[in-house]
Amino acid sequence: MEKLVVNGQKPLNGEIYISGAKNAAVAIIPAALLIDGPCRIENVPDIKDIRTLKDILASLGAEVQYEDKNTIDINSQSVNSYTAPYELVKSMRASYYLLGALLGKFKRAEVSLPGGCDFGFRPIDQHIKGFEAMGAKVEIEHGVIKVYAEELTGCQIYMDVVSVGATINLMLAAARAKGTTIIENAAKEPHVVDVANFLNAMGANIKGAGTDVIKIKGVDSLAGGATYSIIPDMIEAGTFMVAAAATKGDVAIRNIIPKHMESLTAKLIEMNIKVIEGEDWIRVIGCDNLQKANIKTLPYPGFPTDLHPPVAVLLCLAEGTSTITEGVWDSRFQYAEELKRMGAHIKVEGRMAVIEGTPQLSGAPVRATDLRAGAAMVIAGLVAQGTTEIYDVKYIDRGYEDLEAKLKGLGADITRVDD
Numbered sequence: 001m002e003k004l005v006v007n008g009q010k011p012l013n014g015e016i017y018i019s020g021a022k023n024a025a026v027a028i029i030p031a032a033l034l035i036d037g038p039c040r041i042e043n044v045p046d047i048k049d050i051r052t053l054k055d056i057l058a059s060l061g062a063e064v065q066y067e068d069k070n071t072i073d074i075n076s077q078s079v080n081s082y083t084a085p086y087e088l089v090k091s092m093r094a095s096y097y098l099l100g101a102l103l104g105k106f107k108r109a110e111v112s113l114p115g116g117c118d119f120g121f122r123p124i125d126q127h128i129k130g131f132e133a134m135g136a137k138v139e140i141e142h143g144v145i146k147v148y149a150e151e152l153t154g155c156q157i158y159m160d161v162v163s164v165g166a167t168i169n170l171m172l173a174a175a176r177a178k179g180t181t182i183i184e185n186a187a188k189e190p191h192v193v194d195v196a197n198f199l200n201a202m203g204a205n206i207k208g209a210g211t212d213v214i215k216i217k218g219v220d221s222l223a224g225g226a227t228y229s230i231i232p233d234m235i236e237a238g239t240f241m242v243a244a245a246a247t248k249g250d251v252a253i254r255n256i257i258p259k260h261m262e263s264l265t266a267k268l269i270e271m272n273i274k275v276i277e278g279e280d281w282i283r284v285i286g287c288d289n290l291q292k293a294n295i296k297t298l299p300y301p302g303f304p305t306d307l308h309p310p311v312a313v314l315l316c317l318a319e320g321t322s323t324i325t326e327g328v329w330d331s332r333f334q335y336a337e338e339l340k341r342m343g344a345h346i347k348v349e350g351r352m353a354v355i356e357g358t359p360q361l362s363g364a365p366v367r368a369t370d371l372r373a374g375a376a377m378v379i380a381g382l383v384a385q386g387t388t389e390i391y392d393v394k395y396i397d398r399g400y401e402d403l404e405a406k407l408k409g410l411g412a413d414i415t416r417v418d419d
């Protein structure tokens with residue numbers, strides 16, 4: 001079992017380059033199943049979830065080859081199976097995108113129910129409602145979700161909750177359906193737009209992605225043949241922005257889209273941190289008197305839930321009492337118990353955490369209870385006095401490319417140890 005060992009209190013300084021967006025890549029790679037020819041995907045993050053997806057596509061019969069560690073060539077012409085095996089899908093939540101992609105391709109899909117990060121009940125009723133509205137039958141048997149349709153037909157679907165996964169899954173199923181599908185109350189996240197742009201580059205007809213009404217005119221086939229580059233990862237960028245601020249460092253975060261960072265940038269400025277924006281970079285300069293803030297996570301363009309645990313560390317260090325209200329997930333506070341072990345003063349009440357600032361955290365053995373909680377532990381370790389050992393690194397590896405190398409490049413003292 002591996003752990004990360006962090007010796008804290010070293011300000012981060014310098015510049016780093018952000019990788020491609022995990023939550024776009026985990027949808028775009030399954031989306032390649034819909035294409036009847038080759039495609040090249042660039043700026044793919046080199047993370048565990050992507051390697052798992054590559055194996056899943058190969059097991060379905062696709063030709064998948066790495067041109068380099070961030071460029072993948074996929075040809076799905078030879079895909080001959082609509083069944084994704086449990087051994088491969090169990091570790092990743094985003095395996096549900098195989099449902100929409102295989103349904104769109106074969107009008108049939110059988111995929112084990114997804115695993116992934118555990119922070120509460122994670123229903124897929126909106127995905128199912130959408131597939132059914134398009135004419136599919138959905139059954140769950142022995143942990144496998146089976147979807148099939150005589151014909152997939154366009155329809156109008158109103159999402160009861162704003163769901164990234166359901167919005168993307170329905171775009172995938174609808175891209176080759178008969179007629180036009182209209183998704184109302186759609187998610188507006190940049191990765192939703194990225195998946196639509198990828199499919200359009202391959203021949204689909206999707207309009208409105210990035211607004212709450214998306215119109216997908218089904219096409220007979222997607223010819224492919226194009227190269228597509230994935231957008232930068234706004235959550236990785238945000239994690240480094242917070243790490244720079246928390247360590248009172250000075251870091252230029254490059255290869256990003258500053259507009260995607262607006263909700264975080266505004267909060268950092270409110271907390272007294274200096275943020276300078278360029279065309280594709282943001283520089284964050286920490287301060288000595290961090291001010292309290294109240295944060296509520298919401299679907300995009302609101303404050304991202306995936307930055308909630310990292311930013312909680314910053315609030316632990318701010319003067320006064322701050323709050324975080326989780327507006328997306330039922331339960332995302334497992335990290336709080338770990339931070340308390342490091343001297344943080346956090347009280348969780350329902351979906352809200354009340355945080356009393358403290359001038360100093362102290363190093364301790366802690367667990368990464370999920371991917372973003374793991375990122376929070378790393379940031380806490382970077383600021384804490386003494387040594388922090390972070391267990392369950394496997395969660396962090398699911399979603400951050402070269403985290404240790406990038407942090408070391410900024411001056412952090414972090415090493416991976418086989419325990």
Ligand code: EPU
Nearest residue numbers: 023094122123124125126127161163164165306328329371
């Ligand atoms: N929801 C339903 N029914 C559904 C789907 C969702 O009630 O059918 C609810 C969920 O329970 C939740 C809310 O809707 O309360 C939002 O869920 P959403 O479907 O948007 O989440 P997701 O697609 O499963 C993606 C990211 C998550 C991120 C959320 C919210 C991927 C692979 N995952 O999950 O990212 O937290 O959107 O932005 O894209 C992460 O990267 O660490 C991560 C967990």
